[in-house]
Amino acid sequence: MAEFVQQHLEELLDVFTALRKTKYFTVSEVKSVIERVRQFDYSINKRTKRPKDFLKYAEYLEDVVELIHKRRIIRQSNKPKDNLEDPLRKHIAHLYRICADRFRKVEYFKKEIAFLRKTHQNRLCSMAYTRLLQVYLCLCLLQAVFNVDSFQFHGNDPKNHAEAGLWEFFDNKSAENARTIFQYAIRKFKQDVGLRVAFVQMEAGFLNVMHERRLMLAAMKDTTDEQNAILMSMEGVNDAVFEGKLIELVVSDALEALEENKGEFLLKAYLELRKYGSIVEKATEFVVEQFETVENVKEEKKIVEIIQDWPQEFNMLDAYLEAAKKVKTPRMYRLTAEVAKKEFESTADDRAKSVLIAQLEKLHKLGEAEQSDYDWLSANLDATDEATANVFSAMLENTPTNASMWEKVLSYHVNKHIDDAKSTDSEKVMALFDDALEKVHNDESLPIWRLLIDFTINKFPAAVVDAAFKRALLQTRDVVHAEIKEIRLNYIKTAYPNDMEKYEDEYKNLARTRPTSIHMHLDYAATVSDPEKKNQIFDNLVAEHGKSVTAWLEYGRALMVAQPNSLSRLYMRALSNLDPAEKDHFNEEWTLMIRSDPSLEA
Template sequence: MAEFVQRNLEETLPELEQIERVGLFSREEVKSIIKKRSGLEYRLNRLKNEREDFLKYIEFEKNLLKLIKKRRKKINYFFKTSEIEHAIVVRIQKLYRRLCTLYPSDLTLWLTHIRFLREWNRLGRMSQLITKLLKMNSRVPGLWILAAKTQLEYNHNPDDARRLLLRAIRHHPKSQKIWTEYFRMELLHAYKLNQRMAILQQSQMTLEGDETSLLKGELAGVVYKKAVEAIPDDIPFRLLFAKISQDFDFAKHITDEIYKDLQTTHPEKEQTWDALARRPLTLLTKVADETQIWKTEQACHKIYQDGLEKTPSVGMWNLFIGFLHERLLLGGSRDTSDQRLKLLLSTLEEASNHVELSEENFQLWMDAHVNCGQIDEAVAIAEKATTSHVRSAAMWEMHLRLVMRKFSPDEADSAGAADQICNLFDQAVSNVKSKHALSIWNVGLDWCLLYDRDRVEVIFEAACKEHRNVAIPFKECYLEFVAINRGLKKMRKVYRKLKVDKPVSVEFFKRKIFLERTQPEANTSKLREAYEDALREYGSNQPDLWLEYINMESSLKQLSSLQNVKQLHWRAKAALEGIHVEEFISGYTLLQLSL
């Protein structure tokens, strides 16, 4: 092994001599480079080669190249690049080749190698490497695109790029990415031809018919037609071609053809009308003022309305409403924003008369009225929403909040307001599944805490009998509420009642322990009772509970407490399961060190 390492190090001597001679590195720095390379070479020449060893060597050589570049700028010396940088680049290429040979299925390594060759302008070698990679991984569409892009952008060979993409299509006839990139490539080629012709305009050149069609991007139009033949019923796929062709001024006729074809082949599709309606906005210039923008939006509205006449579906209304909401969020002058808001509200109302609005659209409708200060109108819409989506917790919650908001603080204290809220709350919890109704119970509790405190405990007791999703968090809150408002004795009574009424969470017991410990004189027996109750339910998977209990006993500094600590330690190791035993032992060790 040593002879191979020595041979490889001797091959680096010419470049190191040049580096030292021209003053890029000192003798000590050169020795350091040799020492580092020696260590890396020995790692590469072991019986079992590791990927990380190659990557470390490559990273070292790349960093050396960066340092050489900085030193050249510092001393203003830019000669001998073929003797210095070229030798290092060749060495990195060899390392990459060995690495890719050892791990041929790792595309990341291949692509990193290609990127390195591109950075150092090794285009010939890069093309060879991509060709080799394609032979090994022809099933990856992105590699075909990479190969074609290399031929077009770096080798300036559109014919080879076209051949590669045609081969890719034969391998992947349903790949949308390949079809769109082929379309883009043809347009880019036509763009470059147009640029060349612009330079030669002063000459008396005449164009043949084929050349004129190339300049207009007719080949791209052919690609589009073949693509939709291969993938006929995908509207977003067709719109990708339109989005690409919009970036080229000379391809406007292709964009028009795409939209016309879309309207001819899929006139009943909602996505078709959405694309046609949004198109006028893409034709706006960057310097368009608000008046022009609003006129353009009105043209979009007209197309949406035409679409609704032919396709009056829920999806079509949703697309129209979504478009109006997007435009409203853009802001602008007050007049324009008011016009957009007015149109959105009228459209939502019209849509509700024809189809059933989604929860999102009802929410949008209510929010729009609330932002305008029209609470009564928002409440009326909330009634429609809860009628239309009677099982929706979000709609009932919004309905409750709006009705509460309708009353002023003075009105909220009245019996009529309380009765109206309670009746609406009862309707909500009876219609919404209990496991989804937590937000509704929270709204009811908030109301009672503010305006009807006599019903607070009624709410808590009713909620504790609901589904676990409601009962568990409400039991925790109930304890704290009673402790603050009714005293410790009442809290303990409520705790004894709730703990036997399953389910109870570990946080419920921790809340009880916290409330006991916050007293001026903590009751040790009550704390032990709470810990024992918690461990009875969760002792098999909560090492933290055992550690807290042990810590509490240790802090008492009594003989009986020390005996309890030993018993608790033994019980914990017997009760805990799996990985929780190790967690407990680690925590217990740290606890003993801190005491």
């Protein structure tokens, strides 16, 4: 191992020497870099290889390269570039390649490709994409023989092919490589719309490049024989290319192969071609004509008709909204909702949110809303206004057991009622709580009980609050019941800060029956100073939660202060109660706890 490490250091020796001579780094900094590189080299040459060692090494060298760049700007901005970073960049690329090839996870290939693209190492990047897209013919055989799913064949993801094809053309300037990737990919993923659109994008870009090249050659006064030959070939043989025939072939092949989503493909293809204006005019016209030959695409057709006369820059949501006014179909509402959702997720725009809610409300009324719509709404939006609350309330008809949606509706009505001192809708709000608690499953009801208790505390006398707690304790069970007890004890402590006897009686009453939460015991123990009483509280805790590492550690912390001599006995009790799988974790945490007190460690 030492020989490999020394060899790697010698390979970078010129860089370390140059760093010192150029004074980008001080002598001590160079020594520090060498030592860190040595440590990283040892870590990646261990018998047991770990991906994080390779990644940390590469990331450290990237930081060194960035620091060199910044210091060059500060100290040597007017001198010629010395390319100190090149050997380091090659070494970083080598580390990423080893990591990706050895551990074969897509995230490692992505890291390698991202670095190579950032540093414009196109040859290596092209090779990295090729490795990423490798598809093994023995895939089925391997999975059948070894009966595992750990083999990652990243060539089975069409997005990787689309990304590689677009990079090959737009960044690596290789139309041949790009076409090879796309032609293989569309045979493998015939139904992938994104891949087909990317192929159209590539061919449109190719036509644009050819057009610019012809204009440039035609404008030159003095041309070589080779340039004249190129110009003549462009005027003759490639007329079909300039008329967009390659794009038409790609579009025709897609429409023939796609079994569904043809409207989506035509719309996205049109939007890509629209960017190039008159250069791809004939190809754009061809795409528009296809709307007449394909069925069930009237929604996308209307969108295209609307935006044909619009400026190059426009808001896509506006186009969908305008189309939805003229084509009032569930599919149009769905398409508009999807666009609004994407815009809301990327910008958190209130207008997009309003449009999304409006479209989903229309789908709900038509009976076309899906469970995923309700789930997304409850997970991503709050009922901050009456319109949203009404939509949630309406959708609860279809998902009456959705606890998250109930919580949002109830939060809106509770906040509205509390903010309005003159409101007389208490009975209506309580009726909503009754309805929610009747329909929501016990395991998901805790947020609703919290809201109910907070509401009664804010709006009603203590007797009503006590009744709400009593109801909660009677109707809940398991974890929710334990959490309600914790809330109850905290309420007593806050409501009666000067009556510790009442607080103690409440704890004893709640702790008498199970289940209880760990934090209920810990919160009460924090208020008790008597060692014997505190021990009794912790005994109650571990009697119920003897499988919890947290319970035993908290008991240990209490003994460290009051009875350190009892720690060894408690330790043995903990080991006899904990599950075997938890014992290693417990031992680690216990050791850290003991070491926090030097007197105990001694």
